[in-house]
Amino acid sequence: MRSEKKKKRTWLRVTGIIILLLVIGIGGYAFSVYRSLTNAVDTMHQPIDRKSDKRTEEVSLQNKQPFSVLLLGVDQRKGDKGRSDTMIVLTINPKLNSVKMLSIPRDTRTEIVGKGTMDKINHAYAFGNEEMSMNTVEHFLDIPIDYYIKVNMEGFKDIVDAVGGITVNNDLDFSQGGYHFPKGEVTLDGKKALAYTRMRKQDPSGDFGRQHRQREIIQGVLREGASLSSLTKYQSIFAALGNNVRTNLTFDQMMNIQKNYKSAAGSVEQMTIKGSGSKINGIYYYIVDDAEKQRLHDELTAQLDVK
Template sequence: MRSERRKKKRKWLRITGIVVLVLLIGIGGYAYSVYKSLTNAVETMHQPIDRKSDKRSEDVSLKDKQPFSVLLLGVDQRKGDKGRSDTMIVLAVNPQVNSVKMLSIPRDTRTEIVGKGTIDKINHAYAFGNEEMSMNTVEHFLDIPIDYFIKVNMEGFKDIVDAVGGITVNNDLDFSQGGYHFPKGEVTLDGKKALAFTRMRHDDPRGDFGRQLRQREIIQGVMREGASLTSLTKYQSIFAALGNNVRTNLTFNQMIDIQKNYKGAAGNVEQMTIKGSGTKINGIYYYIVPDAEKQRLHDELAAQLEINK
């Protein structure tokens, strides 16, 4: 009887051991599959540029947790059209104070287009010289270093929204756009609705500023859904959508360093605003930002980036 009990125990021990082993192998295979999909997506997203900021004496070190800046470009790029950067958002990240300063630059802002030698709308920099000219122009406008860029194809952004399973945003204006109605309050959006939600501008009394608020709502909604546990089951479609629609000069290792060393800052995003006025010059509408306002923006962002200037 005792030997029979021992045999049964050994049998159940073997069965339990096999089940655990199968689970470990399955989890390991799943983890490898996620890792492989991620590295493939990042490889596709990576777009190096030959550029050095003259506002930094040496490159920022993400391993040493130094503050850094990112220019987020939302490019409305359709078939046969290079597009313009209708969304320009500067993110200044400081892990020491665990915060991110987020500044949306109105697309009609009048400034020097660095590398072109003209005064024009700031969003034209991308049409003239891609990411590099956009970075140089924004860097000159704010007088701070721009370390990295992330470019999102807004036409394909709907794929990213659909990949995370849709998003929920807080809408502060009742309006209709693109055949959809968006009431005030919490609104759930799929990809097509999200694209229409971000594109409305003319019926908003705040103009481009209202549009910027909606764009930030979309970006934060994607970040929330992308970080949720349920997204683990959708990782392949998420990575595929990112690979198809996002380009950045950040490398895989730099992304890992940011995830490891800066994740505390992501929970504290402070939105900055630009104060200026609209006017027409030679029949063209521009947004004019006074020098004193540019200095104020510079001082706040320079302090965030810990630049002594």
């Protein structure tokens, strides 16, 4: 009996020493990660001079207020400013532990705020960068858009490679960019992921199918980036983010989001916009009627807890 107790105490001491060493090691490792992260965020940070007409006071992330982010995927190739072919509005409510993800079809016809013309919503970026994109989406949905995150889709392959590749569940057999994507579980490196997101013409769902694949890629990157195996790749991950992502979120704001909104990430609801395709003066547009806009507005204002 004494021998068993002695063994238990010995194992407790050994376990305690191992845990202590791990904590010390992780502490030094965490500092290295923290330093790399702050450097990446400094590079990513791109403030803009803009005030939302839908917010009387700036949203407080410290006080856990619901907020919105416009995610812009810009197909920006060499010598070309590009257009925001991916436009996703994320609304996060920590009280409801809820995230709503709304993809806006790039051909959606709306007023380009600041330009004074009716055009495809993705043209707003080409006309006036992030500010005009935020103002136009804010007007289209009649909700406040608080922050933006812009991802260079051409460089997105670097981010996928940095996390070690991703796995998606493909629901359509197709070929694109010299690669074949069979139905079922598919593992993608950066180049394959880029080709996977760019396919549109072969998809019976058109742009909606493309949006679905884009969301899969984004969620795959987030999933792999949050995994323990990615801890050893943090330097390449942060370097890829620094090179290809721009946002008006500061480091402190990101830390507040990580601290106060983490539980909301467990429940992500994907929303869709109902509309119809139509040609106006020979140009294809996606038309969203007033009733559908009102439905989206009501759901998103409830999520953001604004009137």
